[in-house]
Amino acid sequence: MHGSAKPRKRLVRIEVNGRWREDAVSDGDLLVDYLRDVAHLTSVKVGCDGGECGACTVLLDGVPVSSCLTLVVRCEGRSVETVEGLVKQGRPNRLQQAFHEKLGAQCGFCTP
Template sequence: MPIESPQLERPQSQKRLLRLKLNGRWREDAVAENQLLVDYLRDVAALTGVKTGCDGGECGACTVLIDDEAVPSCITLAARCDGRAIETIEGLARQGRPTRLQRAFHEKLGAQCGFCTPGMIMAAEGLLRRNPHPTEADVRTALSGNLCRCTGYVKIIESVLVAAETAP
């Protein structure tokens, strides 16, 4: 029985100029119109803290903030971010000082293998910006799109709540 795989002939995508504020700094790049934000961040901006864990929009490992809102960057087109502020895990620590969320994840063992951690922390950061004092139920709802396979989530929830408690 002959088997033929479908031919993958993709039309060459047009490039366009993308101007965005990435981790606090404006920058411009020529990006293909079909380039995903996650690929732009990892391959163009070299921000490999942004992870890919699934085949699209399932695991949350690629979560970044777009204008303070947590979004999976693997189902977002880079070109749609023109003029917007993008933040990744690399942008959180200032002058080598981790944020309280990062410290809490470290000290409370909110990270084991650490692969889901950048996305998890960015989702938590998004939550704390709109709701600085969440309940446990708020945390569970806000982070339910971010999967972790190591922790059973117990210490992740503790980390977020501890970070919220120590909020100024």
């Protein structure tokens, strides 16, 4: 029965886009999967799954990191910001507004 054992979960407390969350995660869970599947933040994309394309980039305590290489448990007590966090009171920030005004496309590979 050793091979069928479920991974143990632990509670982590993380500030995501200015709001504190507490969720049960496994030690091997990646931040990209947590943000997409648990926090339902779909701006974070999986592109290369190796930290090279930038599609999964988020700010961790203000520093850009590849969320596809970052374990959720390493984010305990820390702040994570995604593109969704740029929207304030339902309005896009200056960067998002500029993309909109210039009809910019945002694929996630080379743009913020």
